Amino acid sequence: MDSSAALAAVGAASAGAELYARSFIQGPTPKLASGIGYVVVFSVLFAVNMLSCVFYHQWWFLGSWGVGLVLEIVGYAGRIWYTLNDNSSSAYIMELVCITVAPCFLMAGIYYVLAQLILIFGNDFSRLKPMQYSLIFIICDVISIFVQAAGGGVSDNPSSSTIGRYIMIAGLAFQVFTISVFQVLWYDFLWKIYNTRKLHGDTLFNPKFPHIRARPLLTPFIWGVSLVVILIYTRSIYRLIETSSGWESYLSTNEIYFNILEGVMVSVSALIMASLSPGFVYGRHAHLYIKKDSYSSATAESDGRDEADETLIEAETKGSRDYL
Secondary structure, eight states: OOHHHHHHHHHHHHHHHHHHHHHHSOSOOOOHHHHHHHHHHHHHHHHHHHHHHHHTTOHHHHHHHHHHHHHHHHHHHHHHHHHHOTTOHHHHHHHHHHHHHHHHHHHHHHHHHHHHHHHHHOGGGOSSOHHHHHHHHHHHHHHHHHHHHHHHHHTTSGGGHHHHHHHHHHHHHHHHHHHHHHHHHHHHHHHHHHHHHHHHTTTTSOTTOHHHHTSTTHHHHHHHHHHHHHHHHHHHHHHHHHHHHOTTSHHHHOHHHHIIIIIIHHHHHHHHHHHTOHHHHHOTTEEEOOOSSOOOHHHHHHHTOOOTTSOOOOEEESOSSOOO
């Protein structure tokens, strides 16, 4: 084989390798500035959220939002890696899986917030018990996480990328369905407490927590959580449509849609929850624990009911003063 033939063979092999990579990784290379910007933004919001959760003893929120925001940071770090090496399928999968599943963990924190609010206002205003919200929706979240992660893993192989995309579509569709059901129950709860407060003031709510309901940030917090749910829901619908359209679709290959409908939606959600941390809203010494058991006699007496077989909602408060 002469030198010109050898050079031609090397060139063909290089072109084949690049074509192989591109058969899996589609679209233009992401902008480096946007990747770095989101890493910085999510790192700052992670630090603020975690410090707030530790100071105000919000351990469940710390766990769920801590994992979610770390996944966002890792995902955008993978996006930077892919920008610097756009033939790396590992970088692309790192970005794809982490950024896709991160909001599932964020929503797990929101589900627990609803359970806490039901405790603060009372079971009578909710379709389900607080523990049932936590169990049902968090289990749905776990299913969505595993399905989406499995789809991303299968997509790592170009020969099975289409199958992986369909698996991810199933996980995203299930996530959208879950958030849709949650929103129906969320707004039903808000409508009931709004009407009750309008007609009866605070008299029909759980008598153990008037000091929390009187805190000035509780209403802005409820509106903030509602906005966070809408933002993450919008983001999930976008990802479902994007993934369903294929790796070469207009949505998938235009970074502006990703930056707005993925990055902005989630970062604004994290900013809202950093500004209105549950512990900051409830007060540092208001500890709201939700666990499965029977009502203790003390709790039944304070709640005005005697249902030994219901879900225990055990609340510990250290006084009725407003603490920060």
